[in-house]
Amino acid sequence: MVCLYSSASKVGSETGMFLRRLWTLRRRYCSGRLLLLGFAVCLLYQTLMVARSRFKGDPPAADEGNKSTMTEALEVFDELLQDPARLISTLEALERDRYGSIQNQAGRVTQALVLTGQHVAADTEVQLFQRILEQRGYEVSLSRYAETNTALRHDNGGSVEWSLLVCLRGSEKSCLRRVSFSHLQPHQRVNMIPGLVGAFSDVDGLCRFQTDSRLSGLALHINPSACGSARTKLGNPDIPTLNLVSPGLVATVTVYVLVTSVTPLTTFLHHTGLVRTSEDTDSHTTQLKPFLLQQLGPVASHEALDHVKEVIGQVLRAAALTNEEPSSRHSWCLLCFQLMTFTLQFSGSLIPVIVKAETDLHFDGLRDPGFDGQITKEFILEDALLFLLPAHSGQGRQKSPSHTETDDGQRFGGCGGPYGLCLPEHQTLLLLQFLRQLRTPGPFELLYPAASPERSPIQDILFRSFPRAEESGSGRHFSALLDRICSHYTEQRNQTYRTNEAETQTGWDQHSGSQDLPGDRERCVDPHLRQLYTDPPLTLSPPFSPWVKDYRAEVPFDVVTLRLRPEPISPACHIHLDERRGPRTANYPVGLGNSIINILVTDESAVTMTIYTLHMYRESRPSLPMFGEHVMCGFMQDCGLVVQPDQPCGLEPLPGPLSPGEPHSPKRPCTSGDVPGRWVVPCLSCADNRTCDWREVAWQPKGCYHPLLDLPQLQDCMMYRKVMFIGDSTNRGMMYFLMERVNSSLEDWGKAHDSLIYRNVNQGHTHVSYSYYPQFWLEQSHRPTFQRALEQLILRSRPLENSRQTVLVAGGVQWLNTNHLRIMREVLGREGLQDIMVVVKSLGMGFHLPVDGIRSLSLSGVQELYRENGNIITAAKHHGYEVIDTFSVTMGRYKEFLQGQCACHFHEVEKLPFSKAPLHRKMKLLRHGEEPGTGTSGTGTGYSDQPTLQHQNQWEGSNSSTYHVRGAVNQVYSQILLSRLCVRDTGN
Incomplete structure (x- = not known):
């Protein structure tokens, strides 16, 4: 251990000296095994120290390389900024190479996927996308949602x-x-741009820009009412106060913005x-520049x-930066775009405040957002598609900038990038798109970036608050x-505008007498x-096309009105419905069966x-045939139009059918x-009118x-009688029936609107005349x-008998x-016809749409009207x-009216082929002795009201009929008229 300690204490010495000392002391203090362990520790330590020194030495080298690359990039940016004309020329050459190569490619057809969502394929907006995209060379595929699209x-x-x-x-x-x-x-x-959708679609909306501490010190012009008084503003200066001496504007203005890129922001x-304006109750569409010019000069x-x-x-820039995720700096949708709606408020100042910001296009302020809003929306959508999508043949894909030929003469800073631009592919694509949009703006005008070479203080604040923007494609230099x-294009456009304006003025002076100068805009x-x-x-x-002239469409029973708005290709053309003086836009009542609308x-x-x-067909009320058990339901009025508030509406159960042994109730x-x-109908349930027959x-x-009455009774009843009708087309329908x-x-x-006389009724034994009133x-x-119309009718119908033979x-x-009843009594008295039979047809439904x-x-x-009808009946x-x-x-x-503007016609005369007999299959009156649920012939419900076999044989004998009066409701009250005319023949 002493050996180990001694060796460790001198580890900083030279390796050779340490090994010699260790060898000298090996016999005195340390065993062989311990000596080897110390030797291994020393080697490991030395290795770690060398690796550490290398590790510490790498960053400076890396930083030095990064700084070198960044310096080179900045030098290229500086060179590009100094010569924008050369840069634009290079980009245009690159664009020509990319799009020109498409013509020689035989690749895949360019696909466009349209997810219709809540729209149907027949909607005009879907048709617009399909038409424009096909014109641009795309093959269009329609699906409802992304999950159902095969691509x-x-x-x-x-x-x-x-x-x-x-x-x-x-x-x-x-x-x-x-x-x-x-x-x-x-x-x-x-x-769609997900970042913008997320920024403006959350609960906070515009408010979060005023509460974000990173935007402190940034004067975003947002109306405080958009957030409410409870919101706290963190360091946002007040909106500049208005100078009442300077010209101002008081108006609400809604503008439509197309965002073509977020990183960097281009709109x-x-x-x-x-x-x-303050004088308007609703918004109206206009062009912004002429409006501001008219209001402000x-x-x-x-x-x-x-x-x-x-x-x-400013708001879009703040939205793009505050919604940017650190992990997605290079993972954005490069060419995605977003249409947005901004509502601005001018309150006497030239500086507006934002009241509302919405993704997509909105036209809620218009008086007619359904038509005017949709038409304006589709114009903007079409402009946006033509603005964004270059026309191509639809074959293959556009060539990537990295695969284009490099022109040595166009290199910047010796870089080997596409066309020597020294820029990444995504930046090159963005530059190409931006260049094309500046060159052909159409109805769009650049909003951001500004066309000024000076950077605003607000942009500097944003870059300082969001330093990551420096590193991404949206950085300061790009x-x-x-x-x-943008500034270069603006200078060129202004110079060209001044030159053209001078040339136009000279040309106008020289050709002021020419009549062709207004062009085709007025034709x-x-x-x-x-x-x-x-x-x-x-x-x-078929689906709408400007070149197809005839169309057919069907609508269900519940659709009773159709609003129509044709839009011409040329604004100078005029549209009229049904006739040359007809309106351009109109609500049409859609009667049962066939209707025709002409568009001139x-x-x-x-x-x-x-x-x-346009040939319209409105379906009849859906009917469910009764084959077994059912209940009888009755109704007097529809719940969609409650004429008598004190009476029930809709279907109500009626007493069930009588038992077989129970005698029938007396009928008279x-x-x-x-x-x-009331109307009665068999149903499975009175709670659901869709279950009725x-x-x-x-x-x-x-x-x-x-x-x-059967045919012989009716003909006998009408023998030698004269029947005069005076009234409108509903009265005429009863006459033809x-x-x-x-x-x-x-x-x-x-369809007479004057007088008619028929002398060939009932083999010439019955005289029928008619006068249309009021004209x-x-x-x-x-x-x-x-009075005059009645006197003329009587005069044309004479001779007349002062008895019930005259009607x-x-x-x-x-x-x-x-008052008309009083006039009738006076005229008939003067004409000596006070004893004739007078039948008053009361009022009817109509003009309710x-x-x-x-x-x-x-x-x-x-x-x-219902109360007035009661007064007429009493009088x-x-x-x-x-x-x-x-x-x-x-x-x-x-709802069961037939064709006609008034929605009051419950009859229609249709032409029949000679081989078809005019059978009145639906006699919708319960006959004597019939009860709910029983049939006259022992089968059926008793409500089919089919003619008996005898009646059918009588009617089938005449095949010369060319017209037939159809209409179930008209048939009912016309049959009541016949029963009252022949009351003496029915024993009543």
Whole structure:
């Protein structure tokens, strides 16, 4: 041990001296085994000391190398900054080489994936992406979410099979879950930047920029109301107070920003925005520069726009830096982009404050965000896609800068990088993108970096607060390079603008008499539609294309209105719906069955250039056939339009069918046409109207029935009678139904708005005449009065017999009132016709939908109409007239109107082939002796109201019918009319 201690105490001496002494003392103090142990310890210690000295010597060498590399990079940056024109020339040569090589490649087709999310493939926004991307040479694949897309299903953090991924609203979370943005290939783009989505989508939103201690001392112009009074601001100076002497602006301005890169930050401002001044109740779309120029003048407007850019740029810079993870300095999505919406408030100053910042595009402030907002959104989306995506053939991928040929004449600092730029590949790609965007900005204007060579104090604060930004691609030197390129382009553009302005002024002076100078902006040069917007969205067949003129679409039963907004390609073209004077945008009522809407594209001289036709088909109410057990349900009014607030709405259970041994309840014919009733229908459950067999729905008067006459009875009843109709088209529908039933056919029909006379009814033994009233299309002063129209009808129908052989049917939708009844009584008295039979058709449902161009009743208006209908019925009975209460019949089935603007037509005349008999298959009146759940022939529910075999044989004998009046609701109250006309033949 003494040997070991002695050896250890002199370990710092020379190795040779230590070994000699150890050899001398080996025999006196130490054994051989102990001697070997000491020798091993000494060698180990010496080895560790040498390694330690080497370890300590490495860092200086490494630091020296890093400093050398950094010095070389800074020298290259300085050289690039000193000669931006040479740098731009080099970049343009590189760009030509990269994109030119694509034309000679036969690689894979460029794939674009569009995740539709909450959109359907027929939505106009999805169609826009598909159209633009295909024009840009992409092969487009549509999926709902990332998990259902085959190109994304098997990739591990980024597939090389696609070049563009578009995540539409509703699919963003799916994209963030499925796509690893840090492992995307350099050529891949996504329309999302996760860092910005995270920065502006969390709970704190803008507030966290005011509470982040790293941003202390940074004056971010954020409205305090965006965070609330409870928020604590850490060291943020107050927003500069406004100078009331200087020109100011009081308005809310919404601007749309395209972020093309976060590291480094590059953003562009679209020229379209929303503006709402103190005089406006809603925002409206406008171009920002003309608006600011009009409000502030040339100097102040330029200053205000610069402040807009500065305020937004500061917040975006703070968002990018505060949301940057230390571990992801080189793992960002290189070419990802993000569209954002910023709402700014000008309060009498030229410096705005940010009220709201949102990812994606929002148009909530518009009066019509559905159409105007969507149209504006799609214009901005199209501009953004054309701005971001260069046109190419779609074959192969763009060549990487590292694989391009190096031009020795373009080297900077002797570097061997792509084209001698001495820059990494990702920085070269960013420079190429930035260069292309500056060269062809289109409707975008550079927002950040600023076009000024001087760095702002705010940028210095950010770099000091976030030192890691120095080391990444968003560092000071690369950002300075972008600034210098931007400044160089701005100088060139200003010089070119001044030269062109002078040349334009000279040219204007020389050719001031030319008529071609306004160009084609004021002419309808392309008379086609750009898109057809509808609410609700329609699935058009075929899909919309400007060159296709005819489309078909189907809508379910519950869709009763369609809002239509065609948008032309050329702004100078005019759009009119249905006729040359029709509106451009309109709400259409969608009747059951087929409807046709014509869209006219006219030029500036109102000449029709193109006609598009939309064929609509609205489905009937869904029906579930009854094959077994069911219950009977009844309703008077629909819960979607409660006309009688004190009465129940919707389906209610009725008493079940009687037992087989129980005698039927006594039934009697109804004594009037206004007996209260309700609709009855068989259902599996009255709680769900989707379980009903709506083919079997029938009108059931309370305690009686309306007799249904067979053909011989009806013809005999109408023998030698003259029936006069006066009223609107609903009255005319009853007339044509009567003619078809009496003749068993309808060979003549027309939408007459004047007078009609038919002498061939019932083999010439029945005379029918009609006068349209009121003639609402005429000016008030030129419209014939009701008295005049009635007198003309009587005159054309003479000779008339003053008995019940002469019938007058008067009424319509909603024009009739008690005063008309008084006029009828006076005119008939003067004409010696006081003893004829008068049937009053009461009011009916209609004008209850918000349709453009005609009046529209509110719920209270419909309820008031119901009360007026009661007054008319009371007055008519007071005069001794028969009444058909059409309001009660149409009230519960107001959705079942057919084609027409007023939504009041419950009939439609359709043309039939000669081989088809006009069978009235749905006699929707319960006959005498029928009970719920029993059939007249022993089978069925008793509500099918199929004609008996005898009736069918009688009607099938006539195959000459060319028209048929269809409409179940019209058929019910028209049958009630026939039963009242022939009351003497039914024993009532």
